[in-house]
Amino acid sequence: MISSSASGLLQQMRERLEQLPDAQRRVVQYVLQDPREAVAATVEHLAQQAGVSMPTIVRTCRSFGHDSVREFMLALAQDLAVSGSYIHRSVLAEDAVQDVASKIVHAAVSSLADLGRRMDVDMIDRVATQLAQARRIDCYSVGAASTFMANELQSRLFRLGRTANAIFDAHQQLVSASTLGPGGVAFVISHVGRMPYTIEAARFARSQGATVVALTQPGTPLAEAADLLLAVSVPQDAVMRVGTEAYLAHLVIIEILTVRLAQKLGPVATRGLQQFKQLLHKHGFDSVGYEGVLDQAPGMEQDD
Structure with missing residues (x-):
């Protein structure tokens, strides 16, 4: 086990990701996707999202030198306070483009899922x-x-x-x-x-x-x-x-x-919506019918 005092917890998780057992790797991958959401999540929520058992969450925290999930999350929150990004709440300055895309999409999906709950x-x-x-x-x-x-x-x-x-x-x-x-x-x-x-x-x-x-x-x-x-x-x-x-x-x-x-x-209301859609389809500025009207208008030249 490695104490988080040696280096930032986020950095430790990134460096050790590929060395962890499969279940613990899924936990760390989930945390790294949106660390701020993970800090606020319950053990049950973390286990559900990572597809692991709750004891696996505890074992993952202990593998990084923390006796409890609470202690692990406190260290994570402290690390975020020090290394927080002003680019995006989930994106770090050194992230590759694939990580940027993945983190932003995940953050949006996670936020909407939380809205639904x-x-x-x-x-x-x-x-x-x-x-x-x-x-x-x-x-x-x-x-x-x-x-x-x-x-x-x-x-x-x-x-x-x-x-x-x-x-x-x-x-x-x-x-x-x-x-x-x-x-x-x-x-x-x-x-x-x-x-x-x-x-x-x-x-x-x-x-x-x-x-x-x-x-x-x-x-x-x-x-x-x-x-x-x-x-x-x-x-x-x-x-x-x-x-x-x-x-x-x-x-x-x-x-x-x-x-x-x-x-x-x-x-x-349903009939009105249907009529409105049909009207725009036939007469809207972006409709095929409207292009035909423009073609027939005097003085209008056709683009190549």
Whole structure:
């Protein structure tokens, strides 16, 4: 057994990987794919993900000089604090391109799997019911990431026949909040959840009788200002305030929510979606039919 004081635990695991028995190698490979997730995982979760028994987890920790899993994880957390990367939470500066791709994909998949385990499906159902009954739905956002999400949500609601707007201007959000009233929904999207003027608009909309739905992290000021909270928790990104994993998590929540809404709206929504798809297929800018129209237009030259 080698004491982790000789060198960093992460470095030890990389150096000894090929020398370990098969089962222990699987454990170490899993830990190296996303060390920060491993630190927070239970022994049962580690064993399940690595495809080994729980005693194998203990033996692996002991093979690196630690008497318990807790001691091993503490050493791993300390090593991460010292050697943490500002490139990506799972990627080290010396990683090869194959490792970069593997770690980022694994981190995204792991984050979505964790989202699925934590998801409050009853809350999603309540929000879908509220959207189905709403007279008007105004989607508030701030910043590039949240505005992208608000536009995506508005587009999906629009296709389902809901009266919906996407608003990112601070003054327009206040105007919206003053006119929604009972029967209206202010759907506020902000992963950070701390922008003062958007929170002010949410609170004002609520004071006017509208229902406020927030898609944000739990425990934020926005979460506290909402009637209904769609909570999204993902690991913090090393570079951006809202990283790729947060993007994916928000999109997945929006997808689930709008599919559930379509179920509640029934055949009318299904027929509308089918008609909309057929319309775009026939007349959309990227359709074969539209290219034919361009070919017939006077003065249009054909590209080689």
